[in-house]
Amino acid sequence: MSSPSGKPLPAGAGRLLRHRSGTYWLLTLVVAMVLATSMALWWTLRQVRSLAQPFQQSELWHVSSVHSELARVALLARKLRAQEAPDADLQERLEVLLSTLDMSGANPRAGVRLRQALPQTALDLEDLARHVERWASRFASAPAERTQVANDILLHSDELLQRIRKAVVAVHLFSTQEADGVRQELHNQFMLLSAVLGGLLLGTALLIHRLLHEARAAQALSLQLAQANRQLEMRVASRTREIEESRALLGFILDSSPSDVVLVDVESGFVHFINNQMVERLGLQWPPIKLFLPELLHDPGASRQLMEALDTYGQVDGMEALIGAKNNPRWSSLSARLIEVDGKLAHLLWGFDISTHKQLETQLRELATRDSLTGMLNRRAFLERGTALIDHCRRHAKPCTVLMIDIDHFKRINDRHGHQAGDDSLRACATAIAGALREADILGRLGGEEFAALLPHSSAESAWSVAERIREAISRLEIVSLASDPLKITVSIGMAEMAHRDAGIETLLAWADQALYRAKATGRNKVLAYDGATPTP
Incomplete structure (x- = not known):
């Protein structure tokens, strides 16, 4: 087996790659199990949390409260008829019973569930509410008839209490059956969760076994890679020495060349190389650290022309321009290239002095005109x-x-x-x-x-x-x-x-x-x- 670059891989590398492929599939399976466990756990917790909500037993509490309040109203009605209790107590208790019967504001969801699951119980409660509203209205509007209202309450209280007791039993049975269903559903969910957790445990064990096996294979491979790395470092060091020697030779040749040569970074202006001929041409004592190509040309128009050509075509050949020190500019035939150095764009410029040629050209032009x-x-x-x-x-x-x-x-x-x-x-x-x-x-x-x-x-x-x-x-x-x-x-x-x-x-x-x-x-x-x-x- 070979690497993407074409070089052969160390012995055992192919086997390790195959093991890793199997590990990836196993890891994918474990992740899927974790997700499934998370979903099952989320659903179970949601069901458990719903059981803790106060409305779960609100129907039974509501009907029981109505029964208790109705019994108190009947007892106060007897006391009022025997003149053992004041009128205000009975009026207050009727209002409490009326507010207890009203489920629209306190717990509308319980009222909806009650009407859907036990319609007869809901009808009994509504009939009781109509009686209580009539009693409370007569009791408040006609004080002279309060004894008659108490008699009417006692006349209907036994029947109403009997109906409400039946409603309490019906609600209790309904709540018990509903709780049994929820418990059965939770049991099924916990069994599913246990199965998923068991699978997750098994997958995790297999993954740990595979990882241990790969760790041993990776350790053996790392020893081979270390040996190959040492060999590669030796080859890189040898190649680096060859490159440095080639650069030194190239620098010597360019320094000895009669042409002006400079290599600068496009963005920062850092001078990668400048030969002695160019340093003398610029009138400098030491090679500069930074230098931008347009600064070499005396004519701004020629500078723009040079940079536009480099940006458009990436090269310039045989361009005649004045370069050098400001007090002693010289005509040069310039050529330039846009190249890459260490991953960054750089300008390579070289030129030949044509000042003598320009002087002869001027003289010939004068002679001709x-x-x-x-x-x-x-x-x-x-x-x-x-x-x-x-x-x-x-x-x-x-x-x-x-x-x-x-x-x-x-x-x-x-x-x-x-x-x-x-x-x-x-x-x-x-x-x-x-x-x-x-x-x-x-x-x-x-x-x-x-x-x-x-x-x-x-x-x-x-x-x-x-x-x-x-x-x-x-x-x-x-x-x-x-x-x-x-x-x-x-x-x-x-x-x-x-x-x-x-x-x-x-x-x-x-x-x-x-x-x-x-x-x-x-x-x-x-x-x-x-x-x-x-x-x-």
Whole structure:
């Protein structure tokens, strides 16, 4: 025989299990006998207690009391007629007899039993009650007739006493027969109770015998189990040593790993394991006792995203986030798992430092979106951001104006003063234009000596003043040239306001370029607006 886990049971265990099965059935039988005995004992006690109730003999007592009171009434009636007793005594005795006959208030149950078992006796008592009521009424209402009432009582008393004596005998016989029946029923119940108690005694003896037998078998089995337990403890100790050695090796490997690793309890935040790399990353001198996973990430949004993914999917892979000390956060590629440790949920997090990769990525992004000479947005980046900004203005029904700025005679500057002077002129113009714009405005170099600025929430009138500031600021610039005296430069500016809902960045740039072409054709160093936009002030 084997255990539920598949391991063989010690010798004798199967036999003990079979004995126990038989013991359970025997115990069930004993319990059933106990219940049966309890029910029989309860019923017997109930019958015995019913015999002790005062109403059991109340019929006999009632009829006997009526007979006694009627005899006293007859005796007082004789004394009253012989003038040996006062009227009040007879009146009082009649009232006592009348109250004795009334069973409705004192013991209604006895009256019901009497009417059911002895109807003739009940009729005799009722007839007596009518006579007594008539006597009491006449005695109280007509004092002059009291002697006649006494004579009437004596006239009927003998007959009534005879009938009541017969009623006493009938009630006595009825009570005796009823008591015999109750005694016979109690005898039968006690015999049944004795049989059940005998069975209970026999079952208890069998149960004690079985329990003693099982105790000896259990003692023998306990010796076998103790020996098996010692062997199991030796195997557990050996396995524990192997696990501890494996954990120590794993801890050494993780401490030597270049990745950051931490294992924390979900509920309490207790740190099961944290390697030295993570401790250094957090800027701590000693490993913390408690640490919650969201505290590692600097961005609250990234923390919520990480925890929601763990709660939903139980794992996260390759999530990029800032972790580490607050004064020196580093970018890491994080992975996490929701696992079970010692029966409780825990978070396992490991990550790799990607700060260098992030810096290179930022530099490449800057190179892809910025002009290398002036640091402004290049044409592609200007068009992307300009499109988004124009869409924003269109959704919120706000004006938007584009400025096209071109350096006058730039080719002549390169030819006469050299390309270095041309580059200096471009950088100086870019600085002057940026100084005249707001933070919300965007500025880009579209190519050569041509710049573009997008002014959101600006109408043609407000953009006109900005364009004039740009033109005047550039006209005051002096570019140092090695070949000649300081160089003066001017710019021409064309502007166009968004006038149609379908006008995009390309359309606005084309309109502003047309205005720029007219400014150059009409003398340069001026600001002109597109003819289709708001009229020039």
